[in-house]
Amino acid sequence: MKANKRNHDFKALELKLTEESVSPHIIYFKEHSVREQSPEKPSGRTLFVVNLPPYADEKGLTNAFHEAGTVHSVRFCNKPNETEEKPTKTFLPETLHPRFRIAYIVFKKVAQLDKALKLTKLKPMYETSNEVKLGMDKWIQEHNNSILLPKNLKENIEEFMKSYDADAKSAEEKEKQLEQEDDEGWVTVTKRGKVQSFARSDKVENKIMAKEEKNKKRKELKNFYTFQIRESKMKHIVALRQKFEEDKRKIAQIKQSRRFKPF
Template sequence: MTSESIQGFKIFPLMFSANCTSCHNVFIKEHTVRTHDEQKPSGLTLFVLNIPPYATEAGLKNAFSNVGKIKRIILEDTAEDQRGDGFKRAFIVFNNRESLLKALKLQKLNPISSDIRPVKVGLEKWIEEYNKGICNPEELQEEINTFMAKYDEGNQNQKEETLEDEEGWTLVTKTGRRPGLSRKESLENKLNDKSQKATKKKELKNFYTFQIRESKMKNIVDLRKKFEEAKQKVQLMKQARKFKPY
């Protein structure tokens, strides 16, 4: 069977299995780009278009198994395909240039499903995908335990016991990341002086607060005393009939 060509692509009929009578055409050519891409290197990469939805990486390895070892297969959805029918494109990277040239000279492709690497489709594929989506409780619990152990260890390493003085300064104690490291004497003296000044300032502030409170109480007492005196004066004026409010 001789493959046809169109716009630089060679056309190959791709069968699902050896017993399958129908096939699907795919288009292949060497992948060349101006910029270097480590994942899709020039001279080693085969570009394949119009790959059917049921094809997998294992299936493409079956199709090109006669040309040489494959390093990687990058299977992508076709971005320009707006039909949503699941057709894909692939970049097949071979280990050497000879394998790529041999792939371009092929006359036909192997079926994508073989006895060694069968490709599951239909109900069998859906069941497998569903089972893969179910989380294993033991594996999940082990993953959670590992994560929490790392989290607790990180917190333990970063934990520092801190105190704040009255001015908002943070005093770091010796139980931080390096508990064996003691402070210098000059630093200790500065911290002690600052703590003593803060204590005196607090005491002075409290004294002023007490003085203001006492002053307010005295004013209230004086006002009440004057009010009572005024009431008594008004009462005496009423009794003497000399009260003239107007």
Template sequence: MATNEFPQGFKAVVAKATLQSSVIRWLFIKQHKVREPVPGKPTDRTLFVINVPPFCDETALAYTFSVCGEVTDVFCHARPNPGVPQQSSGIFNKRRELCIYKVAYVVFESPEGLSRALALNNDMPLILHCEQSGVKLGIDKWMDKYDSALLNHNELETEIKTFMVEFDAEEKRKEHEAKMVGEADEEGWIMVTNKSRKRGIARTEVIRKKILDKEKLKRSKRELKNFYTFQIRESKMKHLETLRKKFQEDKKKINAFKQTRKFKPF
């Protein structure tokens, strides 16, 4: 089968979930190239892969592309990202599995591995799932996901204690620094900070409205009213018009009172 070339330098490679599977998947690969190289993703040794299936993780990709050469690192992202994801530690900081079609960066040990990966043909499809790849499918995957969701109480207790020790140490350090402000040390130096002693204003909706009203009042006081001749003339005309309207309304009220008035002495 001839290789397929696609725009933007991508090449299509046939892959299957298992050796017995009749469903064909396509992985699109090309050399990773960016303007500013990242140490974790060297351009001469990194393969950029898109359309990676949701069930395929870093371990499976490392095994799949190990036929081209030794793989040192694999990074999966939801979308193209030139950076390297941070390594998270602890129970609560575990990276969530990307259960979507994603992109991956496969880093080989040598440039020859990248060259062999780019030279792959479709005569022999890549196998994404086998016993050695570590990928689990079907009920085995869901059972493993359920087991990993259960927390180990001993590990949880250890992590909480470690966090509280670090938190208490940080609070003591901040308290010590607060006490040292304005006091001279052994050499006579005084710590000076730009921290204000005034407490900040709570940015609630009521306080924000009051501040805006004050700003409007200040702005209205700064404005010059009836400064020009035409402004004075317009203000007089508006005042006369208002008086006329009020006079007409008062006349209507008086006429209405006269019509409804009835003298009943008994």
């Protein structure tokens, strides 16, 4: 019943692509209210919308809610309360996976949000369907856009490299600063400092451990004590036994699946 109760908060309205659209999706929305505040989703002005079809975009939603007032911004998410992604800069554009989404629509004014919640009908997203690139138009555009002049590609690369170099440099400087003695006289050891240290990665760790192990083994005498010889013999027998067990298991398996009926 809990779920049922919750959905009463949501308002359900049809979202049409154009005026002529038949059987549109029904979107659900309510005022966005969570304890944590964030500047992107100011309380009182933000509308929380779920079940947006893959082709709904910012412009379309702005148009749809036009009657309520001016939309300040629209943020699309795949999941509600998605943790803010750290904006890592990627060189390649991310591949798009169209899917149903949710959105946070921020209005200019508080009153507009109230108005939006009182809407009984949404305007269609577009006047005519030609305004939005979909289907063939979209794919042709995508394809043509993917072709870059060498000059432009070069510019992109150079720009990215420049910013990367700048980032790397600032990181290095930061490390260098750490190298300095702090107030309490501590010095952080980094890769680039004067104090030589090894790279901290699992590979290096494994290598060190392996070396230790090897050293240990070298010191050990293997065929010295009687119990060791006995043990190694035992191990051999165990291996043979396992093999035999394996053999038996195989037969059982074949028996199970074929039951040895040739015809």
